[in-house]
Amino acid sequence: MFHMYLPIAGNSVNIILILGLGGFVGLLSGIFGVGGGFLMTPLLMMFGIPPTVAAASDSNQIVGASTSGTIAHMRLGNVDIPMGVMLLVGGVAGGTVGVQIIKLLKAMGNADFLIAITYVIMLGGVGGYMFWESLQGMRHDNGLPIEKKRPKPKGEEEKKSFVQSLPFQYKFEKSGCEISMLLPLAFGILVGILAAIMGVGGGFIMVPVMVYLLRMPMHVVVGTSLFQILFTCVNVTIMQAWSNHTVDFVLAVLLLLGSTIGAQVGTAVSKRLNADQLKIMLASLVLLVCVKMMAGLLMTPSIMVALKGGH
Incomplete structure (x- = not known):
């Protein structure tokens, strides 16, 4: 039935x-x-x-x-929409480059192992940082003591000045930022390359990029992604x-x-849900996938054989 x-x-x-x-x-x-x-x-x-x-x-x-x-x-x-279009154009270009990188990795050997390790490291790092940062935000909202923020590095102002000096400055109204269109384009290319190499759609990489590198509001990140x-x-x-x-x-x-x-x-x-609740739930999901990938990596004989130089 x-x-x-x-x-x-x-x-x-x-x-x-x-x-x-x-x-x-x-x-x-x-x-x-x-x-x-x-x-x-x-x-x-x-x-x-x-x-x-x-x-x-x-x-x-x-x-x-x-x-x-x-x-x-x-x-x-x-x-x-303008931010989404720039990320999309970069993602398509990056995906094309990523396919060529995969061919190169396969020619060198051990491609499966390298791809799996890249996946685990990236998801673990992104998920761990997002989880920790969101916990700090929730503790602050609840009036609990949080770790003191480190002072800004000396080069912070220089970095900000460099970003502002880039050409093609554009005000992304929904995201609440005015930056060069080259930045989301470059990040889109990077995500496209990683997505092609790791065989994923890129959403799990693109969302943290928009939150932490482009500093977009979480709810706008979800819709734009x-x-x-x-x-x-x-x-x-x-x-x-x-x-x-x-x-x-x-x-x-x-x-x-x-x-x-x-x-x-x-x-x-x-x-x-507020931004911190969304981020901590997403971080938990990312870490869950990371653990699943790590378990698959350790339990797949073919990858272990490839690591040892077998065929």
């Missing part, structure tokens, strides 16, 4: 289960501004969906969740369907229905 056959995947699934998975990942997208592919793809594989079909159909689902989330956040005024993810995944979905024929549209529609509803609920939830 409630089972449906998936023509491309070649097996049947429980409709309620797939709708629930889509709703859960959509909820995460609406709250945190991430695609959720890092969770959805392995979950689909657990239920017997082939990896290529899971990844391609998941990209389609992310389009639905990010579209729904972007529209909802636009209504709340949480999307900085979803805007950027939307257009990135539209391109991926079209390419997967056209070139590889790995998108199972029955599976994708079920995931879309669940994620669209979930993203609306997630946006409503995020509206009721």
Whole structure:
């Protein structure tokens, strides 16, 4: 009962289960501004969906969740479109460079190990810092004593002066900052490279970049991240369907229905949370993924063989 056959995947699934998975990942997208592919793809594989079909159909689902989330956040005024466009352009360029770097790593050998280690270090560092910084903010809000802030380094003013001297200065109204358009473009390129190397959509890297490097308000970060993810995944979905024929549209529609509803609920939830609460929840999720990746790294024989120089 409630089972449906998936023509491309070649097996049947429980409709309620797939709708629930889509709703859960959509909820995460609406709250945190991430695609959720890092969770959805392995979950689909657990239920017997082939990896290529899971990844391609998941990209389609992310389009639905990010579209729904972007529209909802636009209504709340949480999307900085000019900032999103600059990050998107940089991300596409960086992704192209990242693909070439992957080819180089594979030619050198031990690519899988290097990619996995990069993933663990980055997620662990970002998640740990975000968790600690958010705890400090929550302690301050509750009137509890917090560690004294270190004095600003002597070079802080020089850095600020350098940033202000860059060309193409632009006032990003929603983000509340006036900086050179080259900065979000450069960060977008960096995130695109890392996303391509690590095989992720980039949301988990892009969100901390916008919060800590571009100093954008957390709620604007969530909406702008979803805007950027939307257009990135539209391109991926079209390419997967056209070139590889790995998108199972029955599976994708079920995931879309669940994620669209979930993203609306997630946006409503995020509206009721303050910035520190959002950041500490996202940090916990990032650290959870980091632990999962580390466990997979330690438990994968092929990677350990590669580390020792085997084939």
